[in-house]
Amino acid sequence: MADNVRQRIVEAATRLFARKGYAGTSTREIVEAAGTTKPSLYYYFGDKEGLYTALVRDELDRLVHSFDLAEDLPLGTALERFCRHYVTFFQSDVSTIALTFRELFGLGEEAIQRMAQGYFDGLRQRVAQLIARGVTRGEVPPSVDPDYSALAILGILNIFLMRWILQGDAYDLSRVLTQIDALVRGWQIHPTG
CATH class of the missing domain: 1.10.10.60 (Homeodomain-like)
Structure with a gap:
């Protein structure tokens, strides 16, 4: 009950x-x-802020845990799959996601810090794991920093999502994914000769 x-x-x-x-x-x-x-x-x-924070955290935890790291896939394919899943997740429940982005910045620094630690850090770590695995497998050079690269990818995705949610700017997912793919291809080791 x-x-x-x-x-x-x-x-x-x-x-x-x-x-x-x-x-x-x-x-x-x-x-x-x-x-x-x-x-x-x-x-x-x-209190109300605790309720709001719990709602956002629960929803974002669902996203973080719903993504399979797909260990057998090459880095480019795994990242494309992640990005598609990420955007589709947000598009599937506009009211909850709109709630997240519209109100996030109005709650104050402490609430944002709690959400950042619970969600953004967890999500960044999952993407960084994919990239680190790509480095280990030799798919990208060791000079690629998994944490900063994960932040770059999430930053690209979040800007498109925020514009879509807050301003109604519709973006073609395939074009967004093309930009992410161009970033990843820029990391790849090209054979010399």
Whole structure:
């Protein structure tokens, strides 16, 4: 029963935050929509910011854990697969993702730091693992820094996603992937001779 209450709060908050934004949604509205009480919200999440942070973290954890590192694939193919999965994930649930990007910068530095540690670092590490594996296999030169390269790839993807979500700019996924592929091809070792 307790999980049901928590889940109802999560579902109600997701709908309300997506529709009205973080600042425009009150805890009273959330608990009324969830059919529960403020003490229940406080028990599970501490406060409205804790609830919001949990929503974003849960959604982004789902993304991080849904991606298979595809150990048998060449680096270029694995990264293309990751990028396609990443963009498709965000496109599949626009309300939750819009909630994430619209409100992220309005929560304050501490909340952003918590989300960055829980999500962005985890995601960066997964992409860096792919790239490090490519270095180990000789697919790219040792001069390629896996962490910085992962940040570059995620930066490219996130800029396109933020423009799409916040400004409605639609981008052709295949063109975005072509840009990532050009970056990866630039790393590859070219035979001499």
